[in-house]
Amino acid sequence: MTIHPVTGFTLAGTHCGLKPNGHDDIALLVSERPCQAAGVFTTNRVKAAPVLYDQAILARPDAAIRAVIANTGSANACTGAQGLENARATAAQVADIVGCAPDDVLTLSTGVIGMPLPMDAIRRGVATLGGMLRADGWASAAAAVMTTDTRPKLASVQVGGYTITGIAKGAGMIAPNMATMLAVIATDAAAPRDLLERALAAATENSFNRIVVDGDMSTNDTVLVLANGASGVAVADEAAFTAALADVCAQLAQAIVRDGEGATKFVTVHVTGAADEAGAVAIARSIATSALVKTAFYGADPNWGRILCAAGYAGVDLDPGRLALWLLDASGAPAIQLVAGGQPLDYDEPAAIALMQTPEWGARLDLGAGAASTWVWTCDLSHDYVTINGHYRT
DSSP, X not given: OOOOOOTTEEEEEEOOSSSTTOOOOEEEEEEEEEEEEEEEEOOOSSOOHHHHHHHHHHTSTTOOEEEEEEEOSBOOOSOHHHHHHHHHHXXXXXXXXXXXXXXXXXXXXXXXXXXXXXXXXXXXXXXHHTTTOBTTOHHHHHHHTOSSOSSOEEEEEEETTEEEEEEEEOSSSOOSSSOSOEEEEEEOSBOOHHHHHHHHHHHHHTTGGGBOSXXXXXXXXXXXXXXXXXXXXXXXXXXXXXXXXXXXXXXXXXXXXXTOTTOOOEEEEEEEEESSHHHHHHHHHHHHHOHHHHHHHHTTOOOHHHXXXXXXXXXXXXXXXXOEEEEEOTTSOEEEEEEETTEEOOOOHHHHHHHXXXXXXXXXXXXXXXXXXXXXXXXXXXXXXXXXXXXXXX
């Protein structure tokens, strides 16, 4: 994968003491000029201080963003007024280094909920980062925002004379309508804020809102896109820009699921033949989130009844007698049909098991009720997931 630098942006990551293992734990992105920006955030009613802080800044019509600071170790969530003050203090220190106003800096945090930001460590980290910024610092920044991630997540495209590059973190607490994830995407295209907002909403709907690891939604989920116009190219084709942004978001979203906590398989759940898209989405999410379905994925058990069961309790009207189910190969092509007319077929079970033992495949459930369809990217649920989360703080 080629990660293209984005004109006018520099980044860095370093260790400041937030992670006891000595790994990098704080990252900074800076633009040489003010950026138009847009964001999408967790729909959890319990929102972390940095989410509230960033939402307030981006609500201002004159917002002009110059930097994003991100820390691990502490989510700065459920930390009350002090949490907001710590977010403001962090932004103010970054602003001093960058030479901008504190309100030109956005903050991101990830880690344990209820733990106040260790401000002495944060201050050390910010001071160090100021002298480390590089145009090719994307991989360093991506590594510095990892928590239970096993590898950094980056994506980059070039189109129409401009570049879009992004980083993300996330491996657990992943559910549709945003997940336990942070993503920062930068472009050197010139784009007005309303265009960025439309493009990011569309791109998110078909990427970060189509992933499931465990069905839990975080307090900190944030995706930011910043456009500084440094390429000198103005976005003339909104559809092309949205498609390019959606490509970056989809790559990052898939990387999150592939790196799901304890995951051994990447599974695409397709729902077709729905009466409307909302019903297709509800059923796909129900299947992709079911612990029984996901443990069957882990065990390579073609226990198709679990999939039909999860579809049936999704709150969508359906006719069980019309249901059909296939296993799909890694390319998405039908490989083995398990169910027709709501009844089991005499399929080759050893072949189905062998397919489900591979690292990437899919399942398609057709409802026989219409022309709407959708998909969700999910993974299996393994013993390692319990181990990771059972000892997250201990």
